[in-house]
Amino acid sequence: MRVGLSIGGGVSVIEDLEPQELAADGFSSVFLACYEDDIRWEAQAAADFSRACVAAGLDVYAVPLGYGCVMAPDASSDSLYVREQAHNCQVDNRGRRVKKACPNNPAFLEWFSSKMRTLAWLLECRGFLWDEPSFYHGRGAWACRCEWCQRLFFAQHQHEMPHEVTGDVPHFRRNSLLMFLLAATAAIHAVDRRLESVVMPTCATGARQAGIATDQLHPVGESSAVDVLSVYVPWQSQSRDMEVAVRNTVAMAMTATRRHRKPVILWISGSPHPRDRLLDAMRVARREGVEHLVIAGHQTLTASTVYPRFRTSLSQTIERLR
Ligand SMILES: [Zn+2]
Numbered sequence: 001m002r003v004g005l006s007i008g009g010g011v012s013v014i015e016d017l018e019p020q021e022l023a024a025d026g027f028s029s030v031f032l033a034c035y036e037d038d039i040r041w042e043a044q045a046a047a048d049f050s051r052a053c054v055a056a057g058l059d060v061y062a063v064p065l066g067y068g069c070v071m072a073p074d075a076s077s078d079s080l081y082v083r084e085q086a087h088n089c090q091v092d093n094r095g096r097r098v099k100k101a102c103p104n105n106p107a108f109l110e111w112f113s114s115k116m117r118t119l120a121w122l123l124e125c126r127g128f129l130w131d132e133p134s135f136y137h138g139r140g141a142w143a144c145r146c147e148w149c150q151r152l153f154f155a156q157h158q159h160e161m162p163h164e165v166t167g168d169v170p171h172f173r174r175n176s177l178l179m180f181l182l183a184a185t186a187a188i189h190a191v192d193r194r195l196e197s198v199v200m201p202t203c204a205t206g207a208r209q210a211g212i213a214t215d216q217l218h219p220v221g222e223s224s225a226v227d228v229l230s231v232y233v234p235w236q237s238q239s240r241d242m243e244v245a246v247r248n249t250v251a252m253a254m255t256a257t258r259r260h261r262k263p264v265i266l267w268i269s270g271s272p273h274p275r276d277r278l279l280d281a282m283r284v285a286r287r288e289g290v291e292h293l294v295i296a297g298h299q300t301l302t303a304s305t306v307y308p309r310f311r312t313s314l315s316q317t318i319e320r321l322r
Contacts, residue, residue, distance in 0.1 A: 001321045002028040003293050003318045005031070005295055006298065009299060014046070017298070020056045022058060022302070023056040023058055025302075026315040026319055027318070029061065030053055030059075031063050031297075032053075032060055034062050034064050035078075037080060039119060046122065047124075050062075050125055051124050059126040060124060061125060061198060062120075062128050064119060066078055067116075068112055069100045069101065073132040082099050088105045089101050089102060090102045091143060091145050092143040093141055093163055093164075100134075100136045103176055103179070104176050106148065113187035120188040126195070128197060128198065130198070133181060134177070135173050145161060156172065174207065176211065177212050178225055185197040197226060198230050199225065199230060200232065200267070201217065203233075214232075214249070217252055221256030227262065228262060228264070229265070230266075230267060231250075231265070233268050236275075236276065242277055246288060247284070249266065250288040250289065264291075266290045266292070268282075269297075270301050271301055272306045272307060278301075283317070
């Protein structure tokens with residue numbers, strides 16, 4: 001089992017990180033958050049860091065965040081595109097623009113593809129992780145009902161889009177996101193055909209709300225936009241039993257990818273604190289057949305003040321589970 005680390009926080013964080021040390025601790029991959037704003041101003045720092053990671057023997061995966069916020073696991077994500085191009089954003093069922101670009105909007109799609117091509121040129125990386133692509137959903141509200149979505153819906157279903165998420169709407173939203181991921185993947189493949197497209201469906205809400213989610217993995221596992229399926233087990237925040245949560249999530253992901261034999265990446269949150277049971281969770285993942293585990297993330301683990309006392313047992317565990 002390979003063990004990776006996710007690194008959020010942007011350029012200010014990576015300046016203090018030493019890829020050689022991460023490799024020495026046993027990590028074999030890093031998932032690097034690439035914020036729209038950071039890449040605009042500090043592209044060179046991100047490029048230098050990815051090069052240093054590769055030199056240290058780490059596989060780098062880019063995780064684009066912002067960029068219209070279609071991929072926005074964190075509701076507070078910032079995107080200059082969203083602020084400046086509000087007319088290309090999703091429209092909810094009350095007719096309001098929300099802070100997420102519409103994946104069916106051709107102008108956004110063109111802008112996004114061009115940004116991803118640039119990022120793929122910039123970073124030495126093995127692949128891209130598309131983190132929780134979703135449509136907007138809130139209390140009693142859902143998107144998108146913009147003119148492009150309405151037109152596309154009518155063309156596909158020969159009737160107007162309903163005002164509720166009923167009938168063909170869930171299917172339409174899911175297909176829209178999968179088509180968006182196909183375009184995103186085509187953009188990075190235009191730079192290098194070998195780049196992996198790793199898709200992380202959202203786990204906080206169901207597919208009915210977000211479009212695609214962990215409660216309906218089959219269409220994601222079957223999609224040609226997906227080279228690798230990534231699943232997150234937030235057992236702590238959902239107050240679930242760790243072993244049961246890991247086992248069930250791995251089983252669901254493996255069932256969804258079995259037919260096309262796609263690899264699965266499992267994510268867990270980790271810190272040196274005993275309540276996070278990081279080393280136990282790693283053992284359970286290995287026992288369930290996980291080949292690539294990612295720990296989220298740097299802030300809670302490797303940047304923790306008690307990490308120096310924890311790192312030996314962590315690296316020994318990684319070594320034993322290899
Ligand atoms: Zn739309």
